[in-house]
Amino acid sequence: MLEECGLKYQTMPLNMKERQHKSSEYLRLNPNGKVPTLVDGDFVIWESIAINRYLAEKYKPELLGSTIEDRGLIEQWSVWSMVDFQPPLVDILIQMLFVPEGHRDMALVEKCRAKLPEKFQILDSHLRNREYIVSNYFSLSDLNVASVANIALGLQMDLSTYPHMLDWLKRMKERRSFKTVAAQG
């Protein structure tokens, strides 16, 4: 989002295996002890959807949509990505990335995996014959939903039965912003 807004920024790496995200210094910024957190001058904000919306309002309002209806749908898909789509993917990500093998809650991983086909299907059906999630332009909904969908690619899930979603995700990953962030590792 910072790249899409064309802003200069500094990332502050946190070693989560060493639980730096639970340090008192970090908890002062974000009492949840979770990433991401944005510090913009004296202003601090957490929750990725709220961060992205704040950045769009301040630096790139066109990402919020050009009509009232588009704005409603952009909000709809952004909320969906956070409330419905993200939780099972983040739970799997945490187990597979941060919990050492042997200590992983594989029952939780399986439960989350079982929830995902319905979410992928909703997105795939919506993207049939569509280049973007809302209307015919890139918006905050593409950014928010793609950021979540990309977790599935990172987890090397087989998404071949969702070709429209995959095509759209490929287009999102072609964006300069995405490439710049991916190159940062």
Ligand SMILES: N[C@@H](CCC(=O)N[C@@H](CS)C(=O)NCC(=O)O)C(=O)O
């Ligand atoms: N809804 C939050 C979710 C934040 C979240 O769950 N972040 C994960 C990484 S993707 C995290 O920091 N987990 C650390 C923990 O739960 O201890 C957002 O989108 O900002």
